[in-house]
Amino acid sequence: MSVEMNGMAAIPEAFGGPMVNYQSSRKGKQYTSEIExxxxxxxxxxxxxxxxxxxxxxxxxxSLLLIFRLCTSDFATLATASxxxxxIYALFFAFWLAAFVFRHDEGDAAMQSIADPIREGSEGFFAVQYGTIAKISVLAAFLLFMLYISRDDTVLGAVGGGKATTVSSLAMALITACTFLIGAFCSALAGxxxxWVSVVAMVIRAGGFASLVNVAMVIGGLSFIMIVLRVIYPTLEFQQAPLLLVGxxxxxxxxxxFAQLGGGIYTKGADVGADLVGKIEAGIPxxxxxxxxxxxxxxGDNVGDCAGQCADTFESxxxxxxxxxxxxxxxADEGSMNKG
Known part of the structure; x- marks a missing residue:
């Protein structure tokens, strides 16, 4: 029983009914992404x-933790760097989980003949959807920049008897726009x-990979921004920094x-269309x-439920x-949690 004919992924007769061919650009087992x-x-x-x-x-x-401890005595800086x-190491562990799961059988030819078209369709829709979201994000970042640059300078009050930190309107606009784009990028990567886990390993299990990536991207993104702000404003107290992270x-x-909206509309449209054409018109289960x-x-289930929900989990x-x-x-100041 042939599964692939002239570049067409064939649905075997084992599923019942006549054989159906789906266009596929994959030629046998290929690793189409760098992670794979x-x-x-x-x-x-x-x-x-x-x-x-x-x-x-x-x-x-x-060793790096020890180096951080030797380079700084400030607990907040040490905690952020750690x-x-x-x-970063959570991403390494997520990679190990993916490698562990991929050692298992990815299913027989019948499973792969259906999984390949689903994967290609999901990747194509994802590229178009997130390409549009990227353009909207750049426009939104520009609007945020124009909004913040028109405001007065921001003065962050003194903490624990320290000096107040003044952030100019231009710096505030740049910080907000940049953190906005970083948050959008991390959310898109989580989605x-x-x-990716869903379409590549739909016949096996790799759920832990996406969960670890979500948490790692949230904590890693915030920690990176906190360190950059600390470098730009050495006098900035860590109790003041969260106000600069709203972007x-x-x-x-x-x-x-947008991931939930776009994926949800596509999912429901494809679901209704499949039911109308299959069950009502053709009598196919x-x-x-x-x-x-x-x-x-x-x-639609992959791009709407998996990608959309992962991005939503990241946002939450x-x-x-x-x-x-x-x-x-x-x-912090009222609770005497500052360093004094």
């Missing part, structure tokens, strides 16, 4: 090489991670909103692979952390 190539290379290594890499990463992690480092939450929310609209429906985590940071910073 790295996963493949890692899985081809022997046990000793993997053990060496693991021990080297662990040694590097604790959070950024931990986020892509969820979609990060705006960017994450914007991408999550629901989710039957003989109905081409079913592939579009499953593509970012908003909760930012809210806690702003509230904690505003109460």
């Amino acid at each position: 190539r790295l996963v493949y290379v890692y899985n081809q290594m022997d046990w000793k090489a993997k053990k060496t890499i693991t021990y080297s990463l662990l040694l590097g992690y604790f 959070a950024l480092l931990t986020s 892509y991670a969820g979609m 990060y939450g705006f960017g994450a929310s914007l991408v999550a909103m 629901e989710d039957d692979p003989r109905n081409p609209a079913t592939i579009a429906d499953l593509v 985590i970012a908003a909760e952390i930012l809210s806690a940071m702003i509230l904690g910073g505003s109460l």
Whole structure:
């Protein structure tokens, strides 16, 4: 029983009914993304090489923590740098989870003949959708920049008897616009991670990868911005910094909103179309692979449910952390939690 004929992914007769061909650009087993190539290379290594890499990463992690401790005595700076480092290592652990899962069987030819068209459709829709979201994000960042640059200079009150920090309108506009774009990028990356795991490993399980990427991107993005602000404004207290991070939450929310809207509309449209054409007109059961609209429906499930929900989860985590940071910073002086 042939699964691929002249570049066409064929739905085997094992599913019932006549064979249906779907256009596919993949020729056998290929690794179309850099992550897949790295996963493949890692899985081809022997046990000793993997053990060496693991021990080297662990040694590097604790060595960097020790270097941070020797370079600074300020607890807030040390905690922020450690959070950024931990986020980076969380991405390494997510990669290890993906490699572990990809060592398992990806399904037989019948499964792959359906999975390949779904993957290609999901990646194509994702590229178009997030390309549009990127343009909207740049426009929104420009509007935020114009809004903040027209305001007066921002004075962040003194904390614990320290000096007040004055942030010019231009600096405030640049900080807000840049943090907005960073938040949008991290949210889009979290959505892509969820979609990628879903379409690449839909016949196996790799859910832990997307979850770790979500948390790592939130903490890593915020920690990176905090360190940059500390470098730009050495006198800036960490209790004051959260007020400059609101753009990060705006960017994450914007991408999550459009990802949910675009993916949801496509998902429901494909679902209704598949039901109308399949069950009502042709008498084909629901989710039957003989109905081409079913592939579009499953593509919508990936881009709407997986990518959209991952971006929404990222936005929720970012908003909760930012809210806690702003509230904690505003109460730090009253609660005598500052360094005095």
